[in-house]
Amino acid sequence: MSSLSFEHIHPQLRINSYGHYLRRRFGCRVSKVNVDAGFTCPNRDGSKGTGGCIYCNNVSFSPRDTLAEISLEDQLAAGMTYHRTRLRSQSFIVYFQKYTNTYAAVEHLADLYQRALAVPDVVGISIGTRPDCLTDEALELLTRIAKQHYVCLELGLQSADDAILEQINRGHSLDDFMTAVQRASNRGFDICAHLIHGFPGEQPEEFLKAACLLNGLSGITSVKLHQLHAVEGTELAAMYRRGAFEPITLEQYVTTAADFLERLAPRISIQRLYGSSPLEIRVAPQWGLKNNQMWYAVLNELKRRGSWQGSKQQS
Secondary structure: OOOOOOOOOOOOOOOOEHHHHHHHHHOOOEEEEEEOOOOOOOOOOOOOOOOOOOOOOHHHHOOOOOOOOOOHHHHHHHHHHHHHHHHOOOEEEEEEOOOOOOOOOHHHHHHHHHHHHOOOOEEEEEEEEOOOOOOHHHHHHHHHHHOOOEEEEEEEEEOOOHHHHHHOOOOOOHHHHHHHHHHHOOOOOEEEEEEEEOOOOOOHHHHHHHHHHHHOOOOOOEEEEEEOOEEOOOHHHHHHHOOOOOOOOHHHHHHHHHHHHHHOOOOOEEEEOOOOOOOOOEEEOOOOOOHHHHHHHHHHHHHHHOOOOOOOOOO
């Protein structure tokens, strides 16, 4: 490996792990703590659409102690205790996760974000949102916060194919994402892109194009990947039951995720390589692997190939 190009690649993991990025930045173990601040989504309340994306049931990826009815501070206390006990974490990033966490008046956003940052041992915030829900006021608020605290803006792209975005009832376009990244870049905070693989009709070659897309966006600093999976209460689950959705196999996902990492610039850290959901609402696929097993299934594929993140990056 070139020490210049691959200086942040973990030699055992063979990727630029977000966990190690945070350790380098803060000098200690940092964990993200999920909170539910009671937001909704323009794809649910009628301003963009109703029903949300065909795969969306936020219960599927939210810890049990994160409920909007519980105060923000109590959610944080529970999450921080969990991570201190399980991982011996010393510092924390508050992850505003459920739905669209910039979709409110800026005064309300400022109150929530500042309450989170006021909790001892919290070093920053991570804001999950849509690329079409970033007002100038919200961006200016995050810019001001980033002068004193760590900030990561997490933008849900999901697919770089407009036809797929329309198919899944996403309610925004690739151009919306590109515009959002341009507006949010060079403001002193990180930007993470979310991508999903396995949409009906999607070919691996089409998904891999997203790596080249992200490489060309200097504002993108990290990425989250996960497989498309159907959970109860979603249109995707109904599609699966009537034979309109066939999940990709574990082998297909691992292969394509490794292919994606080989093409992704080493400067972009990896926050996530898989998606999980509670067993009681999981419909398909049923791969039977625990979270850490999913993570290492992809990393072990890179090891088997003698490969690493960025080894096949195209100039």
